[in-house]
Amino acid sequence: MKTMALPPRFLRSTANDKIRSMPAQFNSLGISFQYPDNWTLDDSDALLGRKSVTVYSPGGAFWSVAIHSSTADPEKLATAIVDTMRKEYQGLEAQEIEECVVGHDLFGYDLAFYCLDLTNTAHVRSLRFAHTTYTIYCQAEDREYEQVKRLFEAMTITLLNGLKDRPGV
Numbered sequence: 001m002k003t004m005a006l007p008p009r010f011l012r013s014t015a016n017d018k019i020r021s022m023p024a025q026f027n028s029l030g031i032s033f034q035y036p037d038n039w040t041l042d043d044s045d046a047l048l049g050r051k052s053v054t055v056y057s058p059g060g061a062f063w064s065v066a067i068h069s070s071t072a073d074p075e076k077l078a079t080a081i082v083d084t085m086r087k088e089y090q091g092l093e094a095q096e097i098e099e100c101v102v103g104h105d106l107f108g109y110d111l112a113f114y115c116l117d118l119t120n121t122a123h124v125r126s127l128r129f130a131h132t133t134y135t136i137y138c139q140a141e142d143r144e145y146e147q148v149k150r151l152f153e154a155m156t157i158t159l160l161n162g163l164k165d166r167p168g169v
Contacts (some may be wrong), residue, residue: 061145070126070130106127
């Protein structure tokens with residue numbers, strides 16, 4: 001199992017890797033996470049009663065979290081996403097991943113596929129915590145991915161750190 005440990009500098013801006021600070025905060029649906037202030041928050045699903053929220057980068061990359069009941073199986077959720085994507089994207093490559101991020105065991109997949117003749121990288125991770133199952137999905141066209149992968153990791157870490165403060169959610 002891979003353990004994710006990011007250096008503290010990943011939240012600071014640097015000219016070389018274009019990483020921004022993360023001052024914007026989402027705090028609703030029983031979850032909280034930080035995201036870059038120049039990304040766009042879409043909580044329209046939450047407003048319609050679905051428990052999910054997505055943030056989009058200016059370049060089109062996105063990070064999303066969906067909230068499910070505790071009876072939802074994390075592995076089945078992650079596998080269902082991959083199965084759905086296989087139907088949409090021929091030649092999709094999927095590598096099963098188990099990792100520990102800030103004390104939480106996550107199951108999921110790293111994905112690679114073509115969309116509109118561009119290569120894309122995506123990650124799906126799922127976990128059960130307290131009385132809830134969460135699915136985290138992020139995706140970027142490969143040219144943007146290198147610029148946003150640390151931001152994806154940081155958003156996931158802030159989400160998971162917030163779960164520690166909300167036992168029994």
